[in-house]
Amino acid sequence: MTSDTPSATRIAIPRTVWALGFVSLFMDLSSELVHALLPIFLVTTMGMSVAALGVLEGAAEATALIVKVFSGPLSDWLGRRKGLLLLGYGLAALTKPLFPLATTPAWVVSARLLDRVGKGIRGAPRDALVADVAPPEIRGACFGLRQSMDTVGAFLGPALAIVLMFWFADHIRTVLWFAVVPAFIAIGLIMFGVDESDHAPARRAFRSPLHWRALREFPSGYWLIVGVGATFTLARFSEAFLVLRAQQTGLDIAWIPGVMVVMSLAYSLSAYPVGVLSDRLDRRLLLALGMVLLIAADLLLGMGQSVMSVFAGVAVWGLHMGFTQGIIAAMVSETAPPALRGTAFGVFNLACGLCMLLASALAGWLWDRFGASTTFLAGAALVVVPLLLCWYAPRQAVSRA
Secondary structure, three states, rough: EOOOOOHHEOOOOHHHHHHHHHHHHHHHHHHHHHHHHHHHHHHHHHHOOOOOOOOHHHHHHHHHHHHHHHHHHHHHOOOOOOHHHHHHHHHHHHOHHHHHOOOHEEEHHHHHHHHHHHHHHHHHHHHHHHHHHHOOOHHHHHHHHHHHHHHHHHHHHHHHHHHHHHHHHOHHHHHHHHHHHHHHHHHHHHHHHOOOOOOOOOOOOOOOOOHHHOOOOOOHHHHHHHHHHHHHHOOOOOOOOOHHHHHHHHOHHHOOOOHHHHHHHHHHHEEEHHHHHHHHOOHHHHHHHHHHHHHHHHHHHHHHHHHHHHHHHHHHHHHHHHHHHHHHHHHHHHOOOOOHHHHHHHHHHHHHHHHHHHHHHHOOOOOOOHHEEEEEEEHHOOOHHHHHHHHHHOOOOOOOO
């Protein structure tokens, strides 16, 4: 029920946002069960180098982000988001059996890239749909809730992987089969739980978001957010490197997924409260705090040598995600024209995708050439650029309780 009072604390989060949260929870449970084991599977079992893994992870995440540049405008043109959600989540679900069936690194690479194509197809329309249905007074809370539920799944996936690795005596292929069921549960939730009938944007003529006329419709504040997001992504790299760093401490292979458990727990516990807080405070300050947390995480991971120091760094890494991802999404939605939100998220993710590819490839090269410590310390140095830029980002109208 929606209250007539402007107080953000008395406005209910829409049912569709909750449904999308549970969809994200089950799909991330599936994906992170795989992702928690994949770096070890590729490097230890299949003999892939860390540099090659960095390129793969960068290409995988970049693929997801770049595909959004097409799915976002397409959802604007269609005036509907749900069909693209089904296509994207459906493709990701269909790739899950390919991982345990893989016999060569090329097979795993193909499955990983197809999975990320699915993520790219669904990502911008999903974020745009959250923006469509979220009351402006609680938009930060809505993005924070969906992100928090997403990371609950990211916590449960690796936790389940730990249990299953002990149960099946470190047989990774058997454990990977358990990722299939939650992926298809997510599909059912989209079909029966997501309703956009009362919130669909007006259908527009489709055109490339890279066409100069389309780009002119975005205000300068939006482009500042793109700059902040892209340079911030350049300072970050795939969580696969967190897994490899934990392995260097001598951690038993069955406990390796614990890295993603700790990171996701910190992420999930912080994302929603930070989203709620961002509706009342200047989002730029919270975003800057999240960047400072990333610097701290990189220093812990780069300079620490013990299991405890690495897990402390992983926890702070998760906190930085909770402080930044939902806030950046809310800032993109606020600075973009409502009828072009899908396109806005697409363009934003194109820029971030190119930076992600470069970041993970660079991290892999630094790791092989100079070691893990240099990799994380270089990441900490790069955060300074978006930290300085975020002060120039536009300030939102703050809601008061």
